[in-house]
Amino acid sequence: MDIENLLNGEEQGAKIRKKELVKHEGNEPLWIWKDGKGGYEELLGKVAEPIRKKLMSFQINKIGKDTIEEIEENLQSNLNEIKGVKKGASDEKYLNSSWYGEISGYLKDKVFESGRVTKVQKEALIRKARNFIIEGDDLYRIERGRRKRCVLEDEVAGILMMAHAHDQGGHFSQAITLRKLKDYYWPRMTVDARDYIQGCLVCAKFGTALRSQSSARVKVSEPMELLGLDFVGPFPDFPGVSKKWILVAVDYFSRYTWAEATNRNDSETVIKFLKDKIFEKFGVPVGFYTDPGTHFGKKTRRFAESYGTIWCNSPVAAKRAVGMVEKTIDILQRVLKKMTVDPKEWSNNVERATLEVNRREIPHLMHSPSQIFLGFNPSGPLEVNYPTEKRKSLTSALKIDVSSVVLEDDEHSNKVIEFLANRMHVYDEVLERSELRKEMIASKYDSGVISQRSYNPGDMVMLFDHQQAGKKLRPSWRGPFVVKGFGGDMGRSYTLRQIDGTSISRHYHGDSLKRFRLREGYLVTGEEESLPVYQNIRLGRATFKLPKDLRTVPGALVPNV
Known part of the structure; x- marks a missing residue:
């Protein structure tokens, strides 16, 4: 090394580049100090004077071994002072840490581990070490001018317990707990805080249920594919009134409703209702979708499956899963309340209320459940007291001659085909409008999903x-x-x-x-x-x-x- 030129350059204020101080043992360099940031320009201000005093009494080409070792000692002492390392402040706890051992060793002794052999690996460690400093017995990480104490592996659990679950910890969320730890640092800090809090049984028992699952849409293409079932009640007790429940069934495609006032809400009642009201009058649907109540248990399932239909139960306490029947029940109850003047007569008005529910036009479908399911809307007091033109003409014709309204076979066949074609058009229109409505509702619902969660067996x-x-x-x-x-x-x-x-x-x-x-x-x-x-x-x-x-x-x- 050209030490004379180095000293002359420092005296003249020259900026020396690409110099390096090398100690050799045989032909192998033991350590190298290169110029650059933290190099000679900063180094000379600290070490030039002690070096000058030693070298002035020697010839440059006759420096002894003892002198070189003393120079090295001065260099190391001043370098440690630059990096904030005080001689004698070594702490084995960081050297033995898998997180900080390499950084601590480099900051103390400027040595690289045997695994870092390439220049890129060494430069990566140097860059990483610039964010750390040793003071006393502790290692600190510097982030945005803030010094954070480095936490060792065996300290993590204790620090997290004090910050989260201690008597004054508060059992706060991950975000708030991390803010409490803003003066501490360790790798995987965010993940560890999450895992620690997820393992806190006290926290796990409290909190609100968040929406984590996207909407699941039921797809049906025609009536009697899927029916929903549920009970309404119990209704108040009235003298002489034995009915306490209403059993409701809804067709998912047409929204057509069946309802009956019942004495009990058990499997026998459900079986009798299905057999008398649906199976023997409208046939057997493909499947049923109900809540997991005891009245829809194994006995009811076995009965339905004996007819060849599929019985599906919704998840526990998931009202939205059976939203179709819940919405229908809500409408039926509102109609029943308004139709019932004397509360004791509520059970006598169930069938009339059901008729009106089926006769109403559903706005987004633009047809009533009766029109979709039956192909026509049953006449009520409105049509009787204020008849339409078609009803008037038929009434007049029937009064004159019944045969005048009976069509010939060909004409009748054409009318039947026209009726069926109109029904198919209604089906297509209802299916299209229903899907649009479902997409709109699903989009609105899914926008409220906080985070999508999924679970695997064993979780x-x-x-x-x-x-x-x-x-x-x-x-x-x-x-x-x-x-x-x-x-x-x-x-x-x-x-x-x-x-x-x-x-x-x-x-x-x-x-x-x-x-x-x-x-x-x-x-x-x-x-x-x-x-x-x-x-x-x-x-x-x-x-x-x-x-x-x-x-x-x-x-x-x-x-x-």
């Missing part, structure tokens, strides 16, 4: 408790449970099982689920709440009593020792 989830959610100081969620598979709601509902493996009947919509993640690795605090292996899904029932040693499992994944 742990919490189940939203719709009845307890509205009560003060009561948990809104139950669980955790384990996803067993997919339900029947077009990939948007799931079947569950208990942690001990016991299957849970019925299936649950994805909007009623949220993920629960067991903590593992360095996120385990050792203070996690134990998880119940069995919970009774039915509200108001006591927890099933398993042996004490089987009733709970650890609330985190702890590796076997």
Whole structure:
């Protein structure tokens, strides 16, 4: 190295480029210091004077080994001071860390690990190390002028517990918890905060259910393909009135409605209604879609399947899944209320209210359920008291001669063909308008989906408790449970099982689920709440009593020792 030129250049204020100080042992360089940022121009201001004092008494070409070693010591001391490293402030805890070991080693000794052999790898480490500084026994990361203390692996769980779940932690969300930790840093900080909070059983039991599943549309192309069923009631008790329920069936294509006042809401009532009101008068539909009530249980399913129809249950507590029948029930109840002057007579007005519901024109379809399903609109008091031109002419003709309104075979056939053609036109029009309406509703609904969630078999989830959610100081969620598979709601509902493996009947919509993640690795605090292996899904029932040693499992994944 040309040290004389280096010193002369510094005295003259010249900017020296591409110089390097190399210590050799044999033919192998032990370390290299190149010019550039943090190089000679900054270095000389710190070390030129001590070096000058040593070199002035020697010939440049006769520098001894001891002198070179002393120069190296001065260089290293000043370099450490530039980087904020004080001699003697070494801390083995960062050197042994898989996160900071390489950075800490480079900042202290300016050495590279054996794995970094190429120039690109070394430059990458240098750039990364510029964002870190060692002060005292701690390593800090500098972000936008803010110093953040670097957290070691074995400190992460404790810091997260203090920030989130401590007595004064508040159990806040991931975003707020991260704001509390704005003066700390470790790799995977955001992901670890998410995983830690998802493993907090206290947090998992509270909160609102968010819309996480997109809309699932039912596609039907003609009447009697799919029917919905549900009960309305119970209605108030009145002396001499035995009816307490209304059983309602709706055709998904035409919106045609069947309704009957009943004494009970059980399977026998449903079976009799289906047989007398639908199967023996209108035939057997392709399928039924109902809520998972006990009156639509195994007995009703077996009866329907014996006729060759398919019985499908909606997810638990998913009213929107059976929105067609729920909307029809709402309209029927409003009509029934307005038609019933004396509340005790409500059961006598059910059939009349059903007729009016079927006679109404549905705005977006531009036809009534009766027109779509039957091909005509039944006449009511309006048409009788204020007859149309067609009704008047038929009435006059029938009074004169009945044979005058009976058509010849050919003419009758033409009228039948014309009627059927008109019905097909109505079907096509209804199908098109219905699809447009469904697309509009689905688009509006999907815009409210916060984030699309999907679950796989084996995932742990919490189940939203719709009845307890509205009560003060009561948990809104139950669980955790384990996803067993997919339900029947077009990939948007799931079947569950208990942690001990016991299957849970019925299936649950994805909007009623949220993920629960067991903590593992360095996120385990050792203070996690134990998880119940069995919970009774039915509200108001006591927890099933398993042996004490089987009733709970650890609330985190702890590796076997």
